[in-house]
Amino acid sequence: MKIKTRAGSVVFENVTKTYGLGAVTAIDNVSFTINPGELVTLLGPSGCGKTTTLRMIAGLEHATKGKILIGGKDVTQLPATDRDVSMVFQSYALFPHMTVLENVAYGLTVTGVAKAEAHEKAEEGLDLVGLAGYGRRLPSELSGGQQQRVAVARALVLEPEVLLLDEPLSNLDAKLRRQVRTEIRELQQKLGLTAVYVTHDQEEALAVSDHIIVMNRAVIAQQGTPRELYEQPASGFIADFIGDANLVGAELVEVEGDMAHIEIGGLRQTLPHRGLGIGPVNVAVRPDAIELSAVNGESGQSSLKGHITHAAYLGNQMQYSVTSDIGDLFVIDPHIDAPIATGDEVRIGFSGRGLAVVPTDE
Ligand code: ATP
Secondary structure, eight states: OOSOOOOOOEEEEEEEEEETTTTEEEEEEEEEEEOTTOEEEEEOSTTSSHHHHHHHHHTSSOOSEEEEEETTEEOTTOOGGGSSEEEEOTTOOOOTTSOHHHHHHHHHHHTTOOHHHHHHHHHHHHHHTTOTTOTTSOGGGSOHHHHHHHHHHHHHTTOOSEEEEESTTTTSOHHHHHHHHHHHHHHHHHHTOOEEEEESOHHHHHHHOSEEEEEETTEEEEEEOHHHHHHSOSSHHHHHHSSOOEEEEEEEEEEETTEEEEEETTEEEEEEOTTOOSEEEEEEEOGGGEEEEEOOSOOOSOOOEEEEEEEEEOSSOEEEEEEETTOOEEEEESOOSSOOOTTOEEEEEEOSSSEEEEOSOO
16 A cells, blocks of 8 residues: 555643634643544534644644644644644535546645656545545535545545544535544544544544543543543533533432432432532433333322423434423433323433432532
8 A cells, every 4th residue: 555654643731822912712721642543533612622723733723832742743833834734624625626536636746746656646545435436527526425535535645644624524414424424433443543533513523533522611621532421521511512411409418438329309329429529419310311100199209200391202212301309301211102291290210320420510
């Protein structure tokens, strides 16, 4: 194979970026390490600073303070043209008057690579993204998903130390998004590339990443593997951003080793205390961790009860809105054969999984 992989690391050391002479702090003293061969996603709500972070790796923006290293080399002051990275943009940014092959070879030819060699590499790049034989077409003769794959091939032939992807799927429809994200992930793993991927779609981030850095208001809110973020959210914000969560007020009443006894609306649960002490806490409860059962006749027990205010059938699950003493709850229930009707009274319970204690102060 002519195309080589040179996976580099990316390190941010106390990086701050301000715009408008300090009026806007887009990134506030952020540090992280991306290891060679990893796909790391920068995830967060609009305006959190993820695009600015990606553009600083690319050299399209420069840090106001701090240090950026790529492949162990300090690139903080280097312009984009002197960095070993290539970027895939959400708009594809293909040249419409050039053939697909010329588009993929373009970056090589402008850096002085002989045409024959550039075209050979471009053919190989197209082959890698499953577009062998499409080289003679114009971009307008390809579908959106195919154009995005051309953009990926164009980035790959430059043999970057780091591949940057800026919301690469946002111009595609939902089904195609799933397919193309799988292709990008498979290619990244096959070639062992270091990739930094920006998205605001949490499902996409969970699906493609080795590691996710969740940003909020210019800082890192939490980073970890998809499973760590989903199962051990550090805050109510993370619990709600990575998947849905009901944030419920509770009381931590006793600590025993790593575990704590928690009272939630009169129900007692034993959960990891995660460093929190006795007193009020919040519990992030996944919608599928709530179990509802119909209240049959008179029941004097002091269990937690609620009322169904809305029931929706979604084919493979029921979704309920429930009012209760612990607040309004959103519930997902796979038992579609015995749906509960709007207005019914229900008893509320929790399954063992899908509950995490988080601090109240945010
Ligand atoms: P989105 O998902 O909407 O693209 P983002 O998380 O990528 O958001 P950034 O584009 O990095 O966020 O922006 C972070 C902050 O910096 C925002 O408050 C934004 O308004 C501001 N900002 C970004 N670019 C500039 C600029 N060129 N001049 C001034 N402010 C900017």
